[in-house]
Amino acid sequence: MQLPTIITSILHNPNPYLIPNFPPNPLQFRREFFNRRNFTTMTSSFNSFKIHSKLDTNSDTFLTIAQFAGKEGANVGDDLVVLYSHLEYAFKRISALVASPVNSSLGKSSGGGEDVGSGRDKPKPLDIVSNEIILSCLTHSGKVAVMASEEDDVPVWITDDGPFVVVTDPLDGSRNIDASIPTGTIFGIYNRLIEIDGLPVEEKALLNSLQSGNRLVAAGYVLYSSATILCTSFGSGAHAFTLDRSTGDFVLTHPNITILSRGQIYSVNDARYFDWPEGLRRYIDTIRQGKGKFPKKYSARYICSLVADFHRTLMYGGVAMNPRDHLRLVYEANPLSFLAEQAGGKGSDGKNRILSIQPTKLHQRLPLFLGSPDDIDELESYGDVQQTVNPGYDTSRETGLGRSPTLFLLGTGLKREYVLPGHDIAVSQPV
Numbered sequence: 001m002q003l004p005t006i007i008t009s010i011l012h013n014p015n016p017y018l019i020p021n022f023p024p025n026p027l028q029f030r031r032e033f034f035n036r037r038n039f040t041t042m043t044s045s046f047n048s049f050k051i052h053s054k055l056d057t058n059s060d061t062f063l064t065i066a067q068f069a070g071k072e073g074a075n076v077g078d079d080l081v082v083l084y085s086h087l088e089y090a091f092k093r094i095s096a097l098v099a100s101p102v103n104s105s106l107g108k109s110s111g112g113g114e115d116v117g118s119g120r121d122k123p124k125p126l127d128i129v130s131n132e133i134i135l136s137c138l139t140h141s142g143k144v145a146v147m148a149s150e151e152d153d154v155p156v157w158i159t160d161d162g163p164f165v166v167v168t169d170p171l172d173g174s175r176n177i178d179a180s181i182p183t184g185t186i187f188g189i190y191n192r193l194i195e196i197d198g199l200p201v202e203e204k205a206l207l208n209s210l211q212s213g214n215r216l217v218a219a220g221y222v223l224y225s226s227a228t229i230l231c232t233s234f235g236s237g238a239h240a241f242t243l244d245r246s247t248g249d250f251v252l253t254h255p256n257i258t259i260l261s262r263g264q265i266y267s268v269n270d271a272r273y274f275d276w277p278e279g280l281r282r283y284i285d286t287i288r289q290g291k292g293k294f295p296k297k298y299s300a301r302y303i304c305s306l307v308a309d310f311h312r313t314l315m316y317g318g319v320a321m322n323p324r325d326h327l328r329l330v331y332e333a334n335p336l337s338f339l340a341e342q343a344g345g346k347g348s349d350g351k352n353r354i355l356s357i358q359p360t361k362l363h364q365r366l367p368l369f370l371g372s373p374d375d376i377d378e379l380e381s382y383g384d385v386q387q388t389v390n391p392g393y394d395t396s397r398e399t400g401l402g403r404s405p406t407l408f409l410l411g412t413g414l415k416r417e418y419v420l421p422g423h424d425i426a427v428s429q430p431v
């Protein structure tokens with residue numbers, strides 16, 4: 001199949017989960033098990049192999065997001081439940097996309113330098129397609145007035161009466177996609193500011209998108225890894241849902257995530273050590289040697305995929321950081337800090353609480369430190385932890401920058417066109 005045809009089919013495929021019944025549906029285990037009505041060990045045969053599974057009948061926890069957030073659950077309101085159902089659909093499509101054989105071509109950059117202006121990095125085709133998928137789903141939801149994305153210079157106004165504003169990094173960590181390293185989507189949801197409805201569209205689109213993190217109604221990330229996990233908060237705790245590929249549902253697997261008050265892992269791009277300020281070097285040297293407030297040597301873990309590094313930090317505790325002005329306040333730092341706080345952790349720029357910072361630019365960058373509250377407090381106590389030397393690191397051999405372009409994006413707004421070099425327009429996608 002030619003690439004244009006493949007891309008067309010990705011964008012138009014109504015159900016990325018029309019996959020035969022494999023892996024087996026965990027709910028089927030459950031049904032079979034519940035019929036026996038006992039807490040015992042069950043053995044099920046699936047053709048050539050056997051699975052032993054121990055399930056707890058007392059916790060009926062296979063809740064979907066709609067059940068969890070709907071009237072019988074957290075009751076977050078019908079508008080938000082509808083919006084989530086459209087978001088989930090987008091995430092499933094992106095999950096299928098990053099796992100598909102097409103991604104090795106789509107993951108590559110279309111060449112050139114790192115920056116495309118407005119403080120944005122040069123997008124790769126996979127970033128652009130993910131952005132389109134999210135924009136299209138938000139548009140169809142009818143619930144979103146404006147979407148602000150890492151992939152667009154300015155926010156896109158969708159509909160006047162949408163109650164929500166969505167900020168998003170559609171595909172974080174896409175520089176790693178060629179090596180099948182985990183990637184993620186980050187999103188935040190605000191209420192539309194009805195008091196500025198009368199302003200010109202560009203102005204109200206921007207002001208709605210520049211709300212401070214304090215005003216987030218909900219936020220989340222999706223980790224595309226060995227499992228696809230949607231971790232989200234509606235403002236009362238952080239909860240993670242795992243995609244069950246046999247049913248297409250995100251089911252509640254990690255209710256009320258609570259981060260350890262102190263971890264034993266630090267996560268940072270260590271190769272930048274000699275560009276770090278004195279305080280940060282001292283902090284890392286201290287915890288490496290087990291000479292900090294926690295008297296054990298820390299381990300280092302760094303995936304270089306923000307969502308994956310943050311997810312591990314939520315699960316195991318510790319601190320995940322990027323001390324240089326690199327990550328974006330509006331659609332990366334704010335949603336993840338919201339989740340960190342909802343799980344009992346902290347999000348800081350090294351000096352200030354992230355959620356209290358008023359954004360002034362859509363693509364505003366800042367240092368970011370996320371993690372266990374005691375670890376963040378200890379880190380901040382070193383004072384000088386923000387890296388101001390930012391030479392602009394050339395990672396082209398890692399990211400495939402400079403290789404042959406595979407796909408270009410033409411045009412902006414609500415109609416996007418993709419063209420493959422040497423071909424006529426491949427895809428024209430109204431959203």
Ligand SMILES: O=P(O)(O)OC[C@H]1O[C@](O)(COP(=O)(O)O)[C@@H](O)[C@@H]1O
Nearest residue numbers: 121172173174175269304305306326
């Ligand atoms: O090069 P550094 O400083 O290690 O930055 C790596 C970070 O950049 C990111 O790739 C984000 O950058 P992009 O949004 O441009 O993909 C994160 O996923 C990762 O944590």
